[in-house]
Amino acid sequence: MRSTPTILHLDMDAFFAAVEQASKPSLRGKPVVVGGLGPRGVVATASYEARVHGVHSAMAMAHARRLCPNAAYLVPRFGLYRKVSDTVMGLLGELSPLVEPLSLDEAFVDLDAGGVEEPPLLVAQRLRADIKAATGLTASVGLAASKLLAKIASERAKPDGVVLVEPGTERALLDPLPVRTLWGVGPATAEHLRRAGITTVAEVAHAGESELVRLLGKAHGASLYAMAAGLDDRPVVADREMKSVSVEDTFDVDLTDRARVRTEVARLADRCVQRLRGAGRSGRTVVIKVRRYDFSTLTRSETLRAPTDDPAVVRETAARLIEAVDTTGGVRLLGVGVAGLADFTQEDLFAQTAQEAEKAEQLLPAGEAAPEPVPEPVVARRWTPGQDVRHSEFGAGWVQGSGVGRVTVRFEEPGSVPGRVRTFAVEDPELSPAEPLPLVS
Incomplete structure (x- = not known):
């Protein structure tokens, strides 16, 4: 245990929701919920305005809508979240070579390794100001002599604060x-x-x-x-490579009801995806772990065609795997994990499909032509809430909602005043998907 509070834990405040509020001026100060919007969707992050209504991460989206029906419900934009995260991690890297990212919005920093001579509290205050200037977002910081205490301190600092734990005050x-x-x-x-x-x-x-x-x-x-007792001598480890993400629960009473086992596996799958998305990753291999009544432990896995962070895919794969396991004697522990991690998700599958098609064509015998592609059925354009768009006349905006052949768009940009709302046909040729604009110009 060190004698000075030189381990810093940074946690961005309601990160995904805060990014959405910063990029959409009309949502500032209003409840925002980010996550899957389908019937089995799960909340990834809720703004503080939504949390006062009881909405929290890992909650079923249907439940969140009942608690806070007037919130803005948006799909995640992980590409933008990663860019903002890279900016924040870059600022942490200026403080010390020992930065241990835990997810897109959370990291430990060893200030001793950076040779920082300023008081830790001053360093934290300047860091928060730099993050605010670079991203427009707020962060909470904990400072302590150990990782455990620094993380607890950052939780107590939320939102938008600093807590320093002086050695000797741990108890x-x-x-x-x-x-x-x-x-x-x-x-x-x-x-x-x-x-x-x-x-x-x-x-x-x-x-x-x-x-x-x-x-x-x-x-x-x-x-x-x-x-x-406040004893924690774990070091800050830089560039820790994450090989898998998993969650598990041990049950006080063995589970013997098959329906209950399925329910627990589905719940664990959703929690696993939340952790996976929080780390900004996706994965190809879904793994389940089962410890039975006799303490025998087994695992089953299935490798997918492409990396995913879709909770429905992970949930359904885990459900298939558990069906092949005999649980009639009782289950003490269940776990769900995702391995074979990657930095991209379904948004990259179109490029991957094109590459696979090109490779297949290269493998054809000389002189043999590739088969004619089967024409795809015409599908109506799909617009999702929160999606970035651009209109040839009105400029940049985002989708508020769509249905019955119409799409509603609010035209505004980061840093602008709240914009006007307009409605178009879903097939309007002047409306097209767009890349997110930077939060700070």
């Missing part, structure tokens, strides 16, 4: 917090501890290491006790 910060605050404590572990009368971090520390080992096992119990 005052940790003791009143719920056990779920500690890494590795999910719903099942929290419930197990609750039944033992342990609900706060102070009670975890008071229980003692031997009791926690008895309750949770050697590795988990010892780790949890160290965290509750």
Whole structure:
């Protein structure tokens, strides 16, 4: 443990929703929800204006609409989010060579490695100002002597603030917090501890290491006790390559109902995609993990034709995999993961298809012509809420909604005043998809 608060944790505030509000002036100060808009869609991020109504990430989109029917519901624009993230990570890289990104909007920084001589609090304040100037967005920062405490501090700083944890004050910060605050404590572990009368971090520390080992096992119990005592010597690791993304849950009572198993797998698949999208990645291989009543553990996987971050695809693939597993004796643990990670998603599939067609043509025997392509059926143009568009007369805008052969567009740009709304036929030749405009010119 170091003696100075030189580990910085940065977390952008409601990142996806904040980017949408910054690029769409009419949405500033209003509830915005970003995620899948289909019948099985899941919330990726909600603005603070939507959160006051109870909307949060990983919630079913249908539930969010009931809680906050007047919010703007938008599809994610991951290409733009990645560009903004690159700008933020570049500013972090100016502080230190040791930057550990956790997702598009979150990272640790080791200020000691950068030789920064200014007080950490001053560094954090200047960093937030630089991010605001470069992106128009706000960020929250935690400063502490360990990664655990820096992350907890940034949560307490939200939104748009800084919290510094001076060495020696760790107990005052940790003791009143719920056990779920500690890494590795999910719903099942929290419930197990609750039944033992342990609900706060102070009670975890008071229980003692031997009791926690008895309750949770050697590795988990010892780790949890160290965290509750504020002990965390994990270093900031730069350029950590993410090989897979996964989530899992252990159940206090073995699952024997097949319908419940399917439901849990679907829920885990959605959580996995949320984590995958948060890291700005996609993947080709879906994996399930099953630990049965007798502690035997098995995995099943299926590799897709192309990388995806579509929750429906991951959910359906995981459902197929679990159907091939015998769970009649009971299931102690379920997990869903995605491996074979890539930096692109379905938006790149058209280019990939063209490349595959070109390769296939090269493999044809000499003198043999490629078969004539089968003409594709004519499909009406599809416009999705939040999509960037450009009109030959009215300029840049974004889709507010579409239906019954019409599409409604609000014409405005980042930095402009709220724009006017106009409606067109979905096939209007003067309206076309467009690339997102930068948030700051």
